């Protein structure tokens with residue numbers, strides 16, 4: 001079987017999570033694996049559409065997809081979220097449709113379930129066959145019992161693909177809300193006294209709903225809050 005690994009640690013090959021994926025590969029050598037370090041290469045993938053399209057072609061040709069990632073700050077790494085956004089932005093979602101998939105993470109089990117629920121919801125949005133997740137503690141690979149559990153999980157995944165096991169969806173798709181926010185002047189203004197209020201945004205369109213909501217919100221204060229647009233900051 002052809003298995004694509006979408007790896008989410010910005011550490012790439014040296015990442016702890018990657019060693020779990022490599023362990024599965026080593027113990028299941030009959031399958032063909034295509035590993036993509038999507039988080040480490042996110043800047044290249046954003047700029048170079050061909051590189052991104054190559055990954056999507058691999059996904060299209062695959063039998064199964066493994067989402068492997070570490071938990072960083074209660075969630076998946078930001079680069080991984082960006083990759084997931086690119087899937088929708090570049091119209092690549094259909095390559096994922098009905099593909100069998102699982103998620104594997106390493107962490108210290110602090111809000112790992114938040115990250116896993118997110119990936120589960122992403123898979124449901126992509127109409128994939130989500131067969132489950134394995135949330136390993138970062139040192140599990142050093143323990144024989146935990147190595148066995150990891151391999152059993154991999155076996156379950158290969159079995160699900162081979163036998164076309166029926167997978168259930170967990171999350172409803174988000175309903176698009178096409179409302180038009182009507183901008184009105186506030187009837188009264190809040191005094192923030194000596195408190196400094198900052199609005200952080202990544203919105204570039206003042207005419208959009210969120211743009212108008214920011215305008216309405218900031219004009220509700222006697223002392224206008226500072227609006228900081230993340231797109232204007234040079235974040236390395």
Ligand SMILES: Cc1cc2nc3c(=O)[nH]c(=O)nc-3n(C[C@H](O)[C@H](O)[C@H](O)COP(=O)(O)O)c2cc1C
Pocket residue numbers: 009010011014015016017018069070071072073074075106107108109110111112138
């Ligand atoms: C910046 C940072 C944030 C982290 N945040 C969490 C967290 O919120 N929850 C958790 O369980 N582990 C957290 N961890 C631990 C990592 O998930 C763990 O070390 C993981 O094995 C790293 O995998 P990687 O080497 O594949 O990137 C964090 C680690 C770092 C470096």
